[in-house]
Amino acid sequence: MILAKKKQRDFHQLSTPWNVVFNLFAGIFAFLCVFPFLFVVIISLTDEGTLAREGYRLIPSEWSFEAYKYVFQTGDTLLRSYGVTIFVTVVGTIISLLFIAFYSYAISRKSFKYRNFFSFFAFFTMLFNGGLVPTYIVVTQLLGLKDTIWSLILPLAVNAFYIMILRTFYSTSVPDAIIESGKIDGAGEFGTFIRLVLPLSLPGLATIALFSTLGYWNDWFNALLYIDNPNLVPLQSMLMRIETNLQFILQNSQNSSLGLEALRNMPQDTSRMAMVVLATGPIIFAYPFFQRYFIQGLTVGAVKE
Known part of the structure; x- marks a missing residue:
């Protein structure tokens, strides 16, 4: 032996x-x-x-450091854009996790009578959507979110693909016996979810949180559609505006001696790389907070001695 x-x-x-x-x-x-x-x-x-x-x-x-000096010439605008992006990313990720976690948990339970209907309701949005114009009308006129911080948060709060991922995680990683034990002890659905299901779901929730964080941090399209107030412009949109101004100067530099002088004193390729660093650097440091849960997710269902 x-x-x-x-x-x-x-x-x-x-x-x-x-x-x-x-x-x-x-x-x-x-x-x-x-x-x-x-x-x-x-x-x-x-x-x-x-x-x-x-x-x-x-x-x-x-x-x-001329490239960074050129980007930081915007002064407080860059810091304000960082603040808007950080606020949108943090608040949006929390709201997105709440919506997706509750929705996914409900449709993962076989005891839920309408689970097939709500599963199809979420899956259908992955195949078809209303289009850009109806979405713009709903956000700006029906909901009245034009030029508000919520126009950068709510349109990305619910993602059907993330719902399907988390639903599968609940179905395969949360045994029915645990939920039944909670009901035997007298816990309701909300108490069972918070006390028993949520601790077991941290790897799946961390994965969805990282996806949502990346989505909010890299989003620029919603700002292009809904934001006119310069105080609400997020980081990605502001960097795109800097790049657009740079391209405008380069295209019109041959029309005047002033443009040629500005072109000679302007960092071109290095400023683009500086924008990449400013846009991606902070989000890289967020990954270590999720790494431990990713490792747990990889080992879910592994044979243990």
């Missing part, structure tokens, strides 16, 4: 050379994933003239 356990333990252990190979492979793969963003950061810190002469290099001969 002891010999069998020892053989089983040795079977699951890797030898030192193979362990080194797998760790080396994982390290190279991780570096290839991180390298593009690091290279973008390097380009954003490269002098524009050096970039034009030498091209893209890992270690440029001359560094410069």
